[in-house]
Amino acid sequence: GAVVSQHPSWVICKSGTSVKIECRSLDFQATTMFWYRQFPKQSLMLMATSNEGSKATYEQGVEKDKFLINHASLTLSTLTVTSAHPEDSSFYICSARDVVAGWREYDEQYFGPGTRLTVT
């Protein structure tokens, strides 16, 4: 159980176009999903926290108009990179927090396999 999928697993796009990445919790409901970005040989950097039915909360330095996040259901969150540029090329990873975990004191997050974005 507790599987999170991402689609696509990799994508190549041209500079100036937009790319949508999907994150799905397959066997549980997630009121909260997180989006991370990871550049080569670096750690994961939290980009934003996405709550179902409300606006995402972005970390400092992350442009909310460039990285559009939608969390329309308890099993799906999407990240759209708008007007992508080569510097947006990165590994994008989502994680989902089990709604059952809401009553727990600790956090239990499950990560997707990641999406490799290359902007040419």
Place this chain on the structure above:
Amino acid sequence: DAKTTQPPSMDCAEGRAANLPCNHSTISGNEYVYWYRQIHSQGPQYIIHGLKNNETNEMASLIITEDRKSSTLILPHATLRDTAVYYCIAGGYALNFGKGTSLLVTP
């Protein structure tokens, strides 16, 4: 979230125990210690978490010092497939990853 400090890299012989240390001296009373690992080009994998007591599961053991300022992740019998970057995180709602420890398990 409390800041964590881990050695950048460690080696371990296959079959031996791998002991990965983590310092989290500023951890607050209600913050848990989480361990995740990331194999190259994959999403992080949950390993174990704890608050005060030592914990063990099928993957690893977590030893937390009495003052909670540091912890050690123990992989009892490391295999080549355990080669990965291991992240120690002290916190709660959102997981903030540090630089982690790159563990290399050698034959």
